[in-house]
Amino acid sequence: MVVAYNIYIxxxxxxxxxxxxWNRLNSPLATDAETDRGSKDLVRGNQVLTGDGGSSRxxxxxxRPLVWPTTATSTAHRVSAESPRNVAMEEEAKLVYGVVxxxxxxxxxxxxxxxxxxxNPGGFMSFATNTxxxxxxxxxxxxxxxLNTDVGATSMQPVLEMxxxxxYVEYVVKNPLFRVxxxxxxxxxxxxxxxxxxxxxxxxxxxxxxxx
Amino acid sequence: MAKQYKAAGEEAxxxxxxxxxxxxxxxxxxxxxxxxxxxxxxxxxxNAQLDKMGYNIGVRLADDILARTSLExxxxxxxxxxxxxxxxxxxxxxxxxxxxxxxxxxxxxxLQLDDNPLNDFCELPPRAVQxxxxxxxxxxxxxxxxxxxxxxxxxxxxxxxxxxxxxxxEIRVRLVRMLDEEVPAGDD
Numbered sequence: 001m002v003v004a005y006n007i008y009i010x011x012x013x014x015x016x017x018x019x020x021x022w023n024r025l026n027s028p029l030a031t032d033a034e035t036d037r038g039s040k041d042l043v044r045g046n047q048v049l050t051g052d053g054g055s056s057r058x059x060x061x062x063x064r065p066l067v068w069p070t071t072a073t074s075t076a077h078r079v080s081a082e083s084p085r086n087v088a089m090e091e092e093a094k095l096v097y098g099v100v101x102x103x104x105x106x107x108x109x110x111x112x113x114x115x116x117x118x119x120n121p122g123g124f125m126s127f128a129t130n131t132x133x134x135x136x137x138x139x140x141x142x143x144x145x146x147l148n149t150d151v152g153a154t155s156m157q158p159v160l161e162m163x164x165x166x167x168y169v170e171y172v173v174k175n176p177l178f179r180v181x182x183x184x185x186x187x188x189x190x191x192x193x194x195x196x197x198x199x200x201x202x203x204x205x206x207x208x209x210x211x212x
Numbered sequence: 213m214a215k216q217y218k219a220a221g222e223e224a225x226x227x228x229x230x231x232x233x234x235x236x237x238x239x240x241x242x243x244x245x246x247x248x249x250x251x252x253x254x255x256x257x258x259n260a261q262l263d264k265m266g267y268n269i270g271v272r273l274a275d276d277i278l279a280r281t282s283l284e285x286x287x288x289x290x291x292x293x294x295x296x297x298x299x300x301x302x303x304x305x306x307x308x309x310x311x312x313x314x315x316x317x318x319x320x321x322x323l324q325l326d327d328n329p330l331n332d333f334c335e336l337p338p339r340a341v342q343x344x345x346x347x348x349x350x351x352x353x354x355x356x357x358x359x360x361x362x363x364x365x366x367x368x369x370x371x372x373x374x375x376x377x378x379x380x381x382e383i384r385v386r387l388v389r390m391l392d393e394e395v396p397a398g399d400d
Contacts, residue, residue: 012361012393012394013394014394014395014396014397094396097396098396101396116390116392116393117363117390117391117392117393118363118392118393119285119393121285139275139278140278140283140284140285140362141274141275141278141361141362142361142363142393142394143275164279165278165279165280166279168275169275169276169278169279170279173272173275173276173279174272174276180268180271180272182360
């Protein structure tokens with residue numbers, strides 16, 4: 001049984017275009033939502049619908065996982081200098097990207113397979129610490145998926161591949177409203193994508209994962 | 213190597229692709245070109261617009277192909293050309309162009325289409341032929357967009373077209389340069 005903690009999706013421009021979490025203590029998103037607007041009414045855990053952003057969390061049951069970034073808060077599309085940004089989350093995303101980027105490069109170099117085009121020829125798959133295991137998957141087009149799970153998870157490569165092939169490509173790439181720009185990054189704001197991803201992770205978490 | 217791409221293309225075509233009615237697709241494309249001609253009235257502008265549309269399609273197509281097949285990164289341009297012809301074209305148009313016309317430095321090649329499905333039922337008026345309309349220019353954009361997502365900057369253009377009286381359609385692809393992966397911005 002695997003416990004998935006959170007997932008980051010980075011696009012080819014090194015920007016985090018999607019982040020969601022399922023079980024996380026001290027999340028930079030939760031504190032952001034609570035101090036949002038300073039109004040206590042909003043911290044019923046239910047309708048936190050702010051007009052210009054904040055973390056997106058709008059559901060009556062309060063069970064929906066928090067998601068980041070939204071176009072209002074993303075660095076690429078900030079509407080004005082005063083729009084709320086979650087700096088803690090941004091920094092965390094940058095740190096995570098830096099870690100996987102550097103690790104992947106070291107592994108590529110050690111395999112003598114590094115190339116300026118990137119990619120993952122060295123086959124960086126995951127690393128583990130005392131408390132969690134980080135899994136990495138990179139598609140040849142430069143999209144990177146980072147999934148953190150409990151230490152006991154063996155290999156989530158098939159899971160990440162599934163997420164790429166059947167969820168990301170189906171609901172994001174094939175969405176004509178999702179702009180693919182050679183210069184800027186667009187955050188993923190797609191309810192179907194979120195719903196399917198959450199369902200899939202829930203299935204994975206409850207099914208017995210065969211030891212590989 | 214060519215065999216493996218051929219097999220991958222066939223398999224993808226058979227199993228992994230939902231198919232639409234070819235005639236519906238061809239006629240829709242034809243009416244799209246007609247509409248563009250009416251709007252722009254200038255063949256060069258229509259060509260550019262078709263190329264742009266193709267580019268937008270192509271950037272998404274790259275991920276789509278990778279999702280449906282288990283293709284790995286190609287070692288060189290020869291492998292890329294084979295993959296484009298035998299897998300890409302096969303999967304989406306069910307035709308396999310021949311990869312010919314390699315340049316001496318192996319940075320250019322041609323895709324020769326003996327029968328381009330988009331050309332069925334189509335006849336170009338003499339004015340369009342004169343003014344230089346490339347009817348299937350969207351294909352050039354698609355190839356360019358898809359290769360750009362795979363870190364290859366290319367120039368793709370039509371050389372010959374059956375609709376203009378040539379014996380076969382030929383698309384030339386030239387690798388301008390390999391694009392480097394982006395490096396995260398430093399802290400400033």
